[in-house]
Each structure stands twice: as C-alpha cells, then as structure tokens.
Amino acid sequence: xxxxxxxxxxxxxxxxxxxxxxxxxxxxxxxxxxxxxxxxxxxxxxxxxxxxxxxxxxxxxxxxxxxxxxxxxxxxxxxxxxxxxxxxxxxxxxxxxxxxxxxxxxxxxxxxxxx
Numbered sequence: 001x002x003x004x005x006x007x008x009x010x011x012x013x014x015x016x017x018x019x020x021x022x023x024x025x026x027x028x029x030x031x032x033x034x035x036x037x038x039x040x041x042x043x044x045x046x047x048x049x050x051x052x053x054x055x056x057x058x059x060x061x062x063x064x065x066x067x068x069x070x071x072x073x074x075x076x077x078x079x080x081x082x083x084x085x086x087x088x089x090x091x092x093x094x095x096x097x098x099x100x101x102x103x104x105x106x107x108x109x110x111x112x113x114x115x
Contacts, residue, residue, distance in 0.1 A: 002026035002104050004095045009109030012085055016113070020080040022095030022106055027076075032099040034071055034078040038091035038111075045094070049080060063089075085113045 008020040022034070033052045039045040049059045049069040057069055068081040078095060090113050095106040 002097075004097060004104055004106035006093065006095050006106045006109040009093060009111045011112045011114065013115050014085060014087060014113055016085050017081070017083045018085065018111060020082065020093055020095075020109060020111070022078045022080075024076045024078075024095075024097060027097060027099075027102075027104065029071075029076040029097075030073040032097040032102075034069070035096040035098065036069060036078075036080045037094045037096055038089075039094070039108075040088075040091040043091075048093070051078065082111070085111075087113050089113050 003025045005023050006020060008018060012018050033050060035050040036048040037045050038048050047060055048063055049067055051057050051069045051071050059067060066084045071078045092108040092110050094108045097104045
C-alpha cells in the first residue's frame with residue numbers, strides 16, 4: 001500500500017518559516033521524482049517545486065529564492081523548507097510522487113500565513 005504523509009503545516013506570521021515533510025512508504029522512493037503542489041481556497045492546484053531522482057530541482061517563479069526542496073532516499077522523505085512566507089503562500093500543500101506511469105498524492109497539510 002502506497003502512502004504519502006505530509007506534516008509540518010500550521011499557522012505562521014508573514015516573514016516566518018515552516019518546513020514541510022512528506023514521508024513515503026510502499027514505493028521505491030529513489031526511483032520517484034518528488035514534487036510539492038499547493039491549492040489555495042477557490043483556486044486550482046499549482047506546482048510549487050520538484051526534485052528529480054538525480055536531485056535536480058525546479059521551482060515556481062512565485063517561490064524561487066524562498067523555498068527549498070530536498071530529499072533523503074535513505075529516509076524515503078522529501079522536505080520543503082519555506083522561508084520569508086507571505087500571506088499569498090496560504091494553501092493546502094500536497095506531496096506528489098511520480099515515476100511513469102505511476103503517480104501518487106498525499107492528503108495535504110494546511111499552511112496559513114497570517115498576522
């Protein structure tokens with residue numbers, strides 16, 4: 001059974017930081033590209049960041065320079081370090097694992113940036 005479990009969300013003030021985690025099981029983690037997406041209320045889900053099996057990374061322009069994605073294949077875990085958070089970063093953040101043709105999603109974790 002494949003499981004992706006996100007954690008680390010919460011309420012943070014503007015300018016603050018959070019570190020999201022996505023712990024996986026049931027997949028050969030090292031063979032999967034790992035991604036973070038987010039969905040704000042009333043909006044479509046959008047790409048945030050990706051890290052390939054070779055550890056290449058890519059970011060949405062809106063988070064570039066503020067967010068960092070990383071992975072540990074020994075721990076089957078991917079993280080998203082989020083710094084300099086803004087109110088517009090408020091969303092449910094989802095972890096996604098991809099290795100063609102397989103795609104798996106986590107259940108999401110809420111991030112709220114507000115004073």
